[in-house]
Amino acid sequence: MFPRRSCLALPTIARFVRFNGSSSHPVATRQLESEASAPLTEEEFSSMIIHGRSLYPPSYHPRTHSVPVAQLQFRAYHPQFLELYMHFVGHAAAALGIPISRPVYLPTQRSLWTVPRGPFVHKKSQENFERKVHKRAIKAWDADPEVVDRWVRYIARHTMPGVGLRVTQWKRAPPGIGQQMVDAAVGSTRLGSSADNVKALAKKIVQQEL
Secondary structure, three states: OOOOOOOOOHHHHHHHHHHHOOOHHHHHHHHHHOOOOOOOOHHHHHHOOOOOHHHOOOOOOOOOOOOEEEEEEEEEOOHHHHHHHHHHHHHHHHHHOOOEOOOEEEEEEEEEEEEEOOOHHHOOOEEEEEEEEEEEEEEEEOOOHHHHHHHHHHHHHOOOOOEEEEEEEOOOOOOOHHHHHHHHHHHOOOOOOOHHHHHHHHHHHHHHHO
């Protein structure tokens, strides 16, 4: 069993599994972490027996057309929770076959406050407070919109307390959507209506004015 501690880092747990498990773990780790080898397909990756798969880094699928479909931004006050949630999001994307980028570290937002300790004679005694908001970002490419929607719903349903999530999705319209919009706009105006409708509308306006 794992040591009884309130919080264990991922590298610590990975080392524990590696040194206390079977001999197949280092081989599987080298297969997943080797960038020189050929990329594994989803069927090959799912059929591999890897004990403690979630303890290892997620598998990043290669991009095919480099078409962006979604961008996710994460915010948290504690970087440990943020790193653990990013690890979970990466594994969820790997299981669905979504090519994503590695976590991008955004600038940390820092806020400072100075508050007096007490009024009147204790005015000169002040206390400083600091708050840091850690931010990360992930971008996804070349995935079906339905798969991306399912991925976003899954990670939003299992979000970690204290971690904020903002999702931006790009959806591609089918060819000919511009002409369809123009035809719909023209059809709703007088230019696209028939001559009889125009005459009836003119007579109605004249009657209302008289």
